[in-house]
Amino acid sequence: MSDLLTPCAQKSFTLPIGPLHVALEEPMYFKLDLDGERVRQVEITAGHVHRGMESLAAKRNFFQNVVLTERVCSLCSNSHPFTYCLAVENLAGIAVPPRGQYLRVLAEEIKRSASHLFNVGIMAHVIGYKSLFMHVMQVREIMQDIKETIFGNRMDLAANCIGGVTYDLDSTLLEFTADNLNRVAGHLAELIDIYRHDPMIKARTQGVGVVSPKDVAALGLVGPVARAAGAAMDVRRDSPYAAYGDLEFAVITEEGGDVHSRAMVRLREARESVGIVLQALGKLPGGERRARLSAIPAGEAVARTEAPRGELFYYLHADGSDVPLRLKWRVPSYLNWDALPVMMKDCAVADVTLIVNSIDPCVSCTER
Amino acid sequence: MEPRPTPAELREILNNDLRDAVSLTPSWTTNAYGNQYGWLRLPRAEDLPAAVAALAARKARLCTVSAYAEQRGDREKRRSIAYHFALDSVLLTLTVRIYDPDTLEALPVPSITPWFRNADWNEREFKEMFNIDIINHPNPRRLFLDERLDAGIMTGLIPFSSLLHSAGSKDLWERVMAEKAGLLPRPAREAGEIVEPAFTPVERTGPENTAAAAPPKIQESP
Structure with missing residues (x-):
């Protein structure tokens, strides 16, 4: 039989996706080897938005790097300066005042819930559930309003500084934030029910892009991707920092390890974040927001936090000058990209963008 | 569910494992929140596999790998690599010097991918950024940088004009x-021979300037 007469379902193809593609928010190149409609192998080529930020960090002083690290990525823009400041504080032995610790938690959890809502909204968009996508983005808009009202910005909050925070809340802002978070909590309860039970969402996402607990351990996966496969790991509980040790929250896990489980983890975590912020508002101590600074000594320090996509890790090496000798960071997406070949093994071509979205990838973070 | 080991127990476990593997024990620091950080410098890169194998047997997790030049402005020599591991709540950093201290000659480093699969990207990244040779890496192609760029660009000196592509x-x-x-x-320009190109200014085509040319409105009959 001539090759032209062979049905497509029986042919082998190589399908390039990216680096610029309508289904990708940021540039990444995927080379998919297909048997008909099934993906057999995936090769990822990165580097299209590499900006050499770690090299830039070794040319700026410790204060300037707070601003630089906030610009690594927009969705987890608070986590970067937060973790960087923790690394500097660990090196210099700076203790952040309690009010500063609570305000740091508040900024981080507001960002987390907005980030998670964005991802599950995009998931609805990818599966063609446009009305749900629009609704989730409207709910997220409440979080954006809170950010804009407290910090003056919708994405880069400029909340952190070495030794504490730059912002404060008065009683009016406290009341405004609590009222709006209660609104979001109601919407989240409804969204969790929809995502959990809607037959269209379940049909499209359950059993798709599965990683097993064994894969999680072998690949060193982190964040909602790991927790959706049952791995109860969360830096906020495992190595508490800021005010997390004083606050009650659950480490959210699911068992499926698929696209649906990852979405459920994010939605439930968004609700948990709202609860954390409401607790923090209720317990917000008085006093100073930031510590008095001391000289940054020569030496090494590491710090890690639980960013929206998982563990964010910073390594700082100082030589006694006001510029770091080396500042290195590893974002959660860096580890989770490597899970895609496992998740996409034998999946349908139509599920590729859905699976990519389900790790909530951040190319800007990964490549720096 | 089994109770989680305390940080003190984890420290003891790591101390014993590394003493058995490489006859060294880490030093420990604590931050303001009570989190524990272990630090161990391995004198030779050949000791790395034994230390890493002990951590893999303990089911530690590789967090990341940080290569760096030990002195600012040293673009060729004196490289070290810090391997960061997590064992539940404690972090351990294993640092390996990858140069001969007498001759300052760069030495290769063994790949740790046989024990930690997620070292793949980390090792490819420090190879291209710092021009560090890796022994037995399973997939030693570039990670982020194009093949046309020199390896070791992280510590390379790039003139500002080249950076802006104005002095290629x-x-x-x-x-x-x-x-x-x-x-x-x-x-x-210097010879005074500038001739403006002929173009129609944008405002001339705006609605306020085209009204006169528009056809007259049709009057409705009473």
């Missing part, structure tokens, strides 16, 4: 000098 060759400089020496005609 000597062509511009030679042209300027040739013009100054009268070997090339002066640019038209």
Whole structure:
């Protein structure tokens, strides 16, 4: 039989996706080897938005790097300066005042819930559930309003500084934030029910892009991707920092390890974040927001936090000058990209963008 | 569910494992929140596999790998690599010097991918950024940087003009000098020969300026 007469379902193809593609928010190149409609192998080529930020960090002083690290990525823009400041504080032995610790938690959890809502909204968009996508983005808009009202910005909050925070809340802002978070909590309860039970969402996402607990351990996966496969790991509980040790929250896990489980983890975590912020508002101590600074000594320090996509890790090496000798960071997406070949093994071509979205990838973070 | 080991128990476990593996124990620091950080410098890169194998057997997790130059401005020599591991709540950093202290000659480092699969990207990244040779890496192709760029670019000196792509060759400089020496005609701007191109200003096509040319409105009959 001539090759032209062979049905497509029986042919082998190589399908390039990216680096610029309508289904990708940021540039990444995927080379998919297909048997008909099934993906057999995936090769990822990165580097299209590499900006050499770690090299830039070794040319700026410790204060300037707070601003630089906030610009690594927009969705987890608070986590970067937060973790960087923790690394500097660990090196210099700076203790952040309690009010500063609570305000740091508040900024981080507001960002987390907005980030998670964005991802599950995009998931609805990818599966063609446009009305749900629009609704989730409207709910997220409440979080954006809170950010804009407290910090003056919708994405880069400029909340952190070495030794504490730059912002404060008065009683009016406290009341405004609590009222709006209660609104979001109601919407989240409804969204969790929809995502959990809607037959269209379940049909499209359950059993798709599965990683097993064994894969999680072998690949060193982190964040909602790991927790959706049952791995109860969360830096906020495992190595508490800021005010997390004083606050009650659950480490959210699911068992499926698929696209649906990852979405459920994010939605439930968004609700948990709202609860954390409401607790923090209720317990917000008085006093100073930031510590008095001391000289940054020569030496090494590491710090890690639980960013929206998982563990964010910073390594700082100082030589006694006001510029770091080396500042290195590893974002959660860096580890989770490597899970895609496992998740996409034998999946349908139509599920590729859905699976990519389900790790909530951040190319800007990964490549720096 | 089994109770989680305390940080003190984890410290003891790591101390014993590394003492058995490489006859060294880490030093420990604690931050303001009570989190524990272990630090161990391995004198030779050959000790790395034994230490890493002990951590893998304990089911530690590789967080990341940080290569760096030990002295600012040292673009060629004295590289070290810090391997960061997590064991539940404690972090351990294993640092390996990858140069001969007498000759400062760069030494290769063994890949740790046989024990930690997620070292793949980390090792490819430090290879291209710091030009560090890796022994037995399963997939030693570039990670982020294009093949046309030199390895070791992280510590390379890049002139600002090159960074802005304005001095890719000597062509511009030679042209300027040739013009100054009268070997090339002066640019038209200096010779006063500028001729404006003919174009229609945008405001001329705006609605306020085209009303006169518009057809008259049709009067409705009473």
